[in-house]
Amino acid sequence: MNRLSLSNLPTKPAVDPGELSVGIVHLGLGAFHRAHQAVFTERAAQLTGETRWGIAGVSQRSAAVRDQLAPQDGLYSVLTRGTDSTSIEVIGSIREVLTAPEDPDAVVARIADNRTAVVTLTVTEKGYRAASGGGLDLSDPEIQADLAGRPPRTVVGQLAAGLARRTGESLTILSCDNLVANGPFLQRLVHEYADAAGLRGEQFDAAAFPASMVDRIVPATTDADRDEAARLLGVRDEAVVVAEPFLQWVIEDHFAGARPAWDTAGAVLTADVAPWEQAKLRMLNATHSMLAYLGALRGYETIAEAVRDDELAAAARELIRSDVIPTLTPPDGLDLPSYGESVLERFANPALKHKTTQVAMDGSVKLPVRLLGTIQDRLATNAEPASAALAVAAWMVYVARSTTVDDPQADRLKSAIANTTTPTDLVDALLAVESVFPRNLQENEAFRTLLIGHVTELS
Structure with a gap:
C-alpha cells in the first residue's frame, strides 16, 4: 500500500501545506502535540487562510518522528475515537522536522529566525530540568554540558541561545505542559540559564511567556491503529496519532507579537489561566x-x-x-x-x-x-x-x-x-x-x- 503523501491524498487540505511558511517552532514533537496544538494550528489556517503559521517541529531525543513524516511530505493523520464512532483527519501544519541531538545548531537558528513569532513546548515535566525548589537545576549534567559551551540540547538552553541571537520581533514562548503557572515557571528557568551563561539581554525581557492549559487524551499508537488508519485513508500512515474527541486549549492572552488565530479554532484566550x-x-x-x-x-x-x-x-x-x-x-x-x-x-x-x-x-x-x-x-x-x-x-x-x-x-x-x-x-x-x-x-x-x-x- 502507498504511503500517505500530498500526491496520494484523496481530498486536498483547505490550506495547501506547500504554501505554508514556518512561523512556529515546537519543542517536543510527540503524539500529544500532533493531536493538539498542530490540530488547532491547522484548523486556524483553514478558517483564516493565513499561511505564515507552519510549524517546525523539534524532536528532542530521536529521529523516529522525522523518519515517519519525511516520506509523507510532513503529513499525518489523527484517528479520533469516541465511544461509538471513529473519524480521521489529515494534518499538514508541520512543515519541517528537526532532530536536536543530530543538529542542535539548526534548532537554535530556527528559534532565532525573526520569521519565528511563537515557540511552543510539550516536553513533559522532566524536560524542564528544574530543581525541587522550583528553579533551574544547575547541577543537572545536561544543563552543565550546555553551559560548558556545547550546542545546546536542553530546552532551556535552546530557548536562551535562540533568544540571545534574535534581533527583530519579540518572541512568545508558550509552555503547554502540565505544570503549575507553566509560563512564569519557564520564564524563570530561561532567565536563570541565561544569567548563568552570560546571555541575558533585552530580548529576554521583551519575550512573553504566557501560561496555558491543554487537555486531550492521546494514548500511544499501536499497529492496530495504523492498520485502521490505512483502511480509512486508503494509504499507509506510519505517523498516525490516536485521540479522544474532547479537545481544549486555554491560553493567557499575553503575546509579544503576532500569533496564530487559535481562538477561531476553539482555543480560549483569557486573562487568567x-x-x-x-x-x-x-x-x-x-x-x-x-x-x-x-x-x-x-x-x-x-x-x-x-x-x-x-x-x-x-x-x-x-x-x-x-x-x-x-x-x-x-x-x-x-x-x-x-x-x-x-x-x-x-x-x-x-x-x-x-x-x-x-x-x-x-x-x-x-x-x-x-x-x-x-x-x-x-x-x-x-x-x-x-x-x-x-x-x-x-x-x-x-x-x-x-x-x-x-x-x-x-x-x-x-x-x-x-x-x-x-x-x-x-x-x-x-x-x-x-x-x-x-x-x-x-x-x-x-x-x-x-x-x-x-x-x-x-x-
Missing part, C-alpha cells in the same frame, strides 16, 4: 494518576479497564468530591462536579486503550503538581486528605513492586527503598526523598499515618 489549570491538574491529571497506579496494582492494562472497576471508580469520585473540589475556585462557566463526572466518562472510553503504565511514568515529577498541592491545601484547613493520600500510597506501592520504574529518579527511588521490609519502612523511605516531597509534608504526622494505613491495605 490559573483556575482552569488548577481544575485540570487536580481533577483530571490527579485522577488519571490515581487510576494508573491503583489499576496497575490490580493488573489492569488500560485506564478504561481501571475506571470500570466499581471500587476504583468510587475512589476516583471520592478524590474529586472530598479532596479536590474543596481546594478549587472554578473558572466562570465550569461546574466542578459535572466536570469531574465528564473526566471519568472520558477515561472510560474503551476505544482509547490508554495504558496504565504509560500514565504511571515519571511519577516523581507528576505527583508534586497533580496531588501534593491538594494535600497541602487540605492539611492547611485541618482536613484529612484520605483520598489524595491513597493515590500517593498507590504510587509508593507501584514503585516498590515494579522491577523497572520509568522515572527520571528511578535509581534514587529504588535505592531509597532497597532495605525496606514493612509498609512503615516504605512510607518513611519515600517520604524522605526531598525532590518529591516538601519538608512540610515529610514532617506531617497526619499525612504519614494516612500513607501507612493505605500502603498496608495495598500491600
Whole structure:
C-alpha cells in the first residue's frame, strides 16, 4: 500500500501545506502535540487562510518522528475515537522536522529566525530540568554540558541561545505542559540559564511567556491503529496519532507579537489561566494518576479497564468530591462536579486503550503538581486528605513492586527503598526523598499515618 503523501491524498487540505511558511517552532514533537496544538494550528489556517503559521517541529531525543513524516511530505493523520464512532483527519501544519541531538545548531537558528513569532513546548515535566525548589537545576549534567559551551540540547538552553541571537520581533514562548503557572515557571528557568551563561539581554525581557492549559487524551499508537488508519485513508500512515474527541486549549492572552488565530479554532484566550489549570491538574491529571497506579496494582492494562472497576471508580469520585473540589475556585462557566463526572466518562472510553503504565511514568515529577498541592491545601484547613493520600500510597506501592520504574529518579527511588521490609519502612523511605516531597509534608504526622494505613491495605 502507498504511503500517505500530498500526491496520494484523496481530498486536498483547505490550506495547501506547500504554501505554508514556518512561523512556529515546537519543542517536543510527540503524539500529544500532533493531536493538539498542530490540530488547532491547522484548523486556524483553514478558517483564516493565513499561511505564515507552519510549524517546525523539534524532536528532542530521536529521529523516529522525522523518519515517519519525511516520506509523507510532513503529513499525518489523527484517528479520533469516541465511544461509538471513529473519524480521521489529515494534518499538514508541520512543515519541517528537526532532530536536536543530530543538529542542535539548526534548532537554535530556527528559534532565532525573526520569521519565528511563537515557540511552543510539550516536553513533559522532566524536560524542564528544574530543581525541587522550583528553579533551574544547575547541577543537572545536561544543563552543565550546555553551559560548558556545547550546542545546546536542553530546552532551556535552546530557548536562551535562540533568544540571545534574535534581533527583530519579540518572541512568545508558550509552555503547554502540565505544570503549575507553566509560563512564569519557564520564564524563570530561561532567565536563570541565561544569567548563568552570560546571555541575558533585552530580548529576554521583551519575550512573553504566557501560561496555558491543554487537555486531550492521546494514548500511544499501536499497529492496530495504523492498520485502521490505512483502511480509512486508503494509504499507509506510519505517523498516525490516536485521540479522544474532547479537545481544549486555554491560553493567557499575553503575546509579544503576532500569533496564530487559535481562538477561531476553539482555543480560549483569557486573562487568567490559573483556575482552569488548577481544575485540570487536580481533577483530571490527579485522577488519571490515581487510576494508573491503583489499576496497575490490580493488573489492569488500560485506564478504561481501571475506571470500570466499581471500587476504583468510587475512589476516583471520592478524590474529586472530598479532596479536590474543596481546594478549587472554578473558572466562570465550569461546574466542578459535572466536570469531574465528564473526566471519568472520558477515561472510560474503551476505544482509547490508554495504558496504565504509560500514565504511571515519571511519577516523581507528576505527583508534586497533580496531588501534593491538594494535600497541602487540605492539611492547611485541618482536613484529612484520605483520598489524595491513597493515590500517593498507590504510587509508593507501584514503585516498590515494579522491577523497572520509568522515572527520571528511578535509581534514587529504588535505592531509597532497597532495605525496606514493612509498609512503615516504605512510607518513611519515600517520604524522605526531598525532590518529591516538601519538608512540610515529610514532617506531617497526619499525612504519614494516612500513607501507612493505605500502603498496608495495598500491600
